[in-house]
Amino acid sequence: QVQLQESGPGLVKPSETLSLTCTVSGGSISSYYWSWIRQPAGKGLEWIGRIYSSGSTNYNPSLKSRVTMSVDTSKNQFSLKLNSVTAADTAVYFCARVEYYSGWYPVDYWGQGTLVTVSS
Amino acid sequence: DIQMTQSPSSLSASVGDRVTITCRASQSISSYLNWYQQKPGKAPKLLIYAASSLQSGVPSRFSGSGSGTDFTLTITSLQPEDFATYYCQQSYSTLGSFGQGTKVEIK
Numbered sequence: 049q050v051q052l053q054e055s056g057p058g059l060v061k062p063s064e065t066l067s068l069t070c071t072v073s074g075g076s077i078s079s080y081y082w083s084w085i086r087q088p089a090g091k092g093l094e095w096i097g098r099i100y101s102s103g104s105t106n107y108n109p110s111l112k113s114r115v116t117m118s119v120d121t122s123k124n125q126f127s128l129k130l131n132s133v134t135a136a137d138t139a140v141y142f143c144a145r146v147e148y149y150s151g152w153y154p155v156d157y158w159g160q161g162t163l164v165t166v167s168s
Numbered sequence: 169d170i171q172m173t174q175s176p177s178s179l180s181a182s183v184g185d186r187v188t189i190t191c192r193a194s195q196s197i198s199s200y201l202n203w204y205q206q207k208p209g210k211a212p213k214l215l216i217y218a219a220s221s222l223q224s225g226v227p228s229r230f231s232g233s234g235s236g237t238d239f240t241l242t243i244t245s246l247q248p249e250d251f252a253t254y255y256c257q258q259s260y261s262t263l264g265s266f267g268q269g270t271k272v273e274i275k
Contacts, residue, residue, distance in 0.1 A: 092255070092266055092267075092268050092269050093212065093255060093257075093266040094266075095263040095264075095265075095266075097263065098262070098263060106262045106263055107263075108263055142211055142212075144211075146259075147217075150217065150218070150221075152199075152200060152202070152217050152218040152221075152259060153200070153259035153264070154202040154214050154217035154218075154223075154257075154259060155202070155204075155212070155214060155257070156214050156217075156223070158211035158212060158213075159211065160210070160211055161210075161211050
């Protein structure tokens with residue numbers, strides 16, 4: 049059973065960089081798409097981006113200028129960096145896997161989510 | 169960008185009721201439509217993919233239908249554990265957008 053676990057600071061100061069890591073267990077990170085999705089309190093789900101195990105990325109255009117995703121296959125981890133954060137970036141951040149072998153690309157595994165608050 | 173619109177935004181229902189949630193795409197997405205269930209404080213859970221395929225382990229009272237732009241999630245005989253928020257998501261485009269969610273509450 050694949051499991052994902054987010055880790056990183058829960059509090060980030062405005063204008064600084066939010067950094068999160070997702071550790072994948074129970075399966076290989078290779079040959080899958082891995083994603084970050086966020087959810088402000090009481091609101092809906094927003095894609096941040098996805099990364100393939102080879103390192104190729106797709107970012108949400110609205111966040112592209114501030115986002116960097118990376119993958120470390122040796123550690124079965126992938127990471128998110130979001131710079132110049134503001135209060136609007138306060139949200140629960142989920143890491144997730146996009147399943148593509150079926151050809152339909154659903155998000156089939158999710159981490160539990162981690163709350164990141166942007167505040168001084 | 170493809171916009172996904174769910175209706176209703178919320179509904180009240182009783183245990184045993186049949187519940188239907190609709191999702192409309194702003195353009196044709198073939199059958200690239202997924203449904204998720206999210207309970208408070210938890211991650212979303214995949215219920216249906218490819219518009220009508222039941223994810224492994226999901227009870228058969230959940231079903232999905234539709235293609236093109238109009239889709240439906242149906243829960244036959246609503247159970248206490250089904251009270252949650254449901255999201256549709258299109259996977260036709262990269263980083264496929266989510267609907268705004270439908271909250272199913274206890275009547």
